[in-house]
Amino acid sequence: MVNGSTELVAIVGSPIAQVKSPENFNRWFEGNALNRVMLPIDISAQALSSFIDTLRGWQNLRGCVVTIPYKQQVVEHLDELSERARALRSVNVIRREADGRLIGDNVDGEGFLNAGRQQGFDAKGKRALVIGAGGVGSAIAYSLCQAGVSALSLSDVSHERVEALAQLLRSAFPGLPVSTRVDSLSQFELIANASPVGMGDSGELPLPQALLQSLPASAHVADVVTAPEITPLLALAKARGCSIQTGPQMALAQAGNLGHFMGATALVL
Amino acid sequence: MVNGSTELVAIVGSPIAQVKSPENFNRWFEGNALNRVMLPIDISAQALSSFIDTLRGWQNLRGCVVTIPYKQQVVEHLDELSERARALRSVNVIRREADGRLIGDNVDGEGFLNAGRQQGFDAKGKRALVIGAGGVGSAIAYSLCQAGVSALSLSDVSHERVEALAQLLRSAFPGLPVSTRVDSLSQFELIANASPVGMGDSGELPLPQALLQSLPASAHVADVVTAPEITPLLALAKARGCSIQTGPQMALAQAGNLGHFMGATALVL
Numbered sequence: 001m002v003n004g005s006t007e008l009v010a011i012v013g014s015p016i017a018q019v020k021s022p023e024n025f026n027r028w029f030e031g032n033a034l035n036r037v038m039l040p041i042d043i044s045a046q047a048l049s050s051f052i053d054t055l056r057g058w059q060n061l062r063g064c065v066v067t068i069p070y071k072q073q074v075v076e077h078l079d080e081l082s083e084r085a086r087a088l089r090s091v092n093v094i095r096r097e098a099d100g101r102l103i104g105d106n107v108d109g110e111g112f113l114n115a116g117r118q119q120g121f122d123a124k125g126k127r128a129l130v131i132g133a134g135g136v137g138s139a140i141a142y143s144l145c146q147a148g149v150s151a152l153s154l155s156d157v158s159h160e161r162v163e164a165l166a167q168l169l170r171s172a173f174p175g176l177p178v179s180t181r182v183d184s185l186s187q188f189e190l191i192a193n194a195s196p197v198g199m200g201d202s203g204e205l206p207l208p209q210a211l212l213q214s215l216p217a218s219a220h221v222a223d224v225v226t227a228p229e230i231t232p233l234l235a236l237a238k239a240r241g242c243s244i245q246t247g248p249q250m251a252l253a254q255a256g257n258l259g260h261f262m263g264a265t266a267l268v269l
Numbered sequence: 270m271v272n273g274s275t276e277l278v279a280i281v282g283s284p285i286a287q288v289k290s291p292e293n294f295n296r297w298f299e300g301n302a303l304n305r306v307m308l309p310i311d312i313s314a315q316a317l318s319s320f321i322d323t324l325r326g327w328q329n330l331r332g333c334v335v336t337i338p339y340k341q342q343v344v345e346h347l348d349e350l351s352e353r354a355r356a357l358r359s360v361n362v363i364r365r366e367a368d369g370r371l372i373g374d375n376v377d378g379e380g381f382l383n384a385g386r387q388q389g390f391d392a393k394g395k396r397a398l399v400i401g402a403g404g405v406g407s408a409i410a411y412s413l414c415q416a417g418v419s420a421l422s423l424s425d426v427s428h429e430r431v432e433a434l435a436q437l438l439r440s441a442f443p444g445l446p447v448s449t450r451v452d453s454l455s456q457f458e459l460i461a462n463a464s465p466v467g468m469g470d471s472g473e474l475p476l477p478q479a480l481l482q483s484l485p486a487s488a489h490v491a492d493v494v495t496a497p498e499i500t501p502l503l504a505l506a507k508a509r510g511c512s513i514q515t516g517p518q519m520a521l522a523q524a525g526n527l528g529h530f531m532g533a534t535a536l537v538l
Binding site: 001002003004005006008014016017018019020021022023026027030037038039040041042043044045046047048050051053054056057058059060061100 | 270271272273274275277283285286287288289290291292295296299306307308309310311312313314315316317319320322323325326327328329330369
């Protein structure tokens, strides 16, 4: 039960009622007998800047997870950004230093990588395809580059968006081949869906059937979609004999990364 | 367990670890199966103004209890004040309206009155003495005047402070006799200690022994000191045959008033 000396972490967004992080974190805090709580904070757009100023002086708060629609808007208000948060112009977690300075990072991609590692998949030296060049896809692509993939391909329904991400990555990782053309899946050792396609009961696949014919059984296939846990893409990959990685596995691993960054949990929840 | 849809109330102060309100409120919320939590917020003085601005846009927060050292400082930042909060220049609870407006009140005195009512004591028409003209004493004296005492006497170690409070009350309640001279206790039907004298194991009494000789057995004697529960003054009063009212009884009644003002609890915890 929360008392006067309970340490706080928060998650900020609007709306906030739907987020699962408080339950996940609070179950972990309780299971580890920590007097700590994650609270959901629904802040209006007009109050976001005051909220960030408040964080600097909020002495019993360790940090704050940032979710929709504020991942981009908080960037300009922080005191320091990780290299990837600066490149991606997107922050999903803020740590409050003891002196009140606010440091931002984006660990969406780290959560993805850690979920892979937990299943024995290491991205280093692999040829990877990321489908979806939005916020999560960008973060995953960036972290794959940091982790040392040997080549990266990108796919998105928006030509403009995928080219912008490719350019960002080519400039941040000179020498790494980044392609936006995908004719076959046969060369890929990792295929990651970071688009919303497959969510709910749409039954949709994020790539054309013709292209999926070339999916090799040796590939590791991952999806960020959390419901259903086994998306149509993952079902197809599983039937093909591929190893698979689910959205909930990434979400859990990511929670560990978020908590670790704030100094509030051990790395893995 | 706190989740995304948990409604929040807060208590702000600095330091905050020692406050008992979160435990009291959270026990009540849990006992009444409400998905609601009170969180302790330790805000630095520099961030207080940003914190108040944040409250306006904090859409899943109902209100905030204010404690030391911010009861006076928040006054100027709010959108509306109760008459007594404005007169006392002191706020101990803020309600956030649905449109973000912040309304301040001071229910220290109401908590005191309610604790009395719960024991069948009604201040209306009574002759009362309040010892201590600080924040809590001022609020209790003001509420006693609102509740219709027939005469009020005030006592404090600081001549300046007691005269300032007397003047404030005379101006707010014209016609009510307010005295700062206490020669005997024999006429009083209520004697309230709102000073810290008697706290801990000092064994001290808030009035001279000579004066206490005149304490009538018919008086209701109250103390705001919470530890010990039975202060030296209450022990003496009990021995004399007086009815008594303790600090913890007031604290509990006051928690009800705070929660009620924020729309977060029924009146009595």
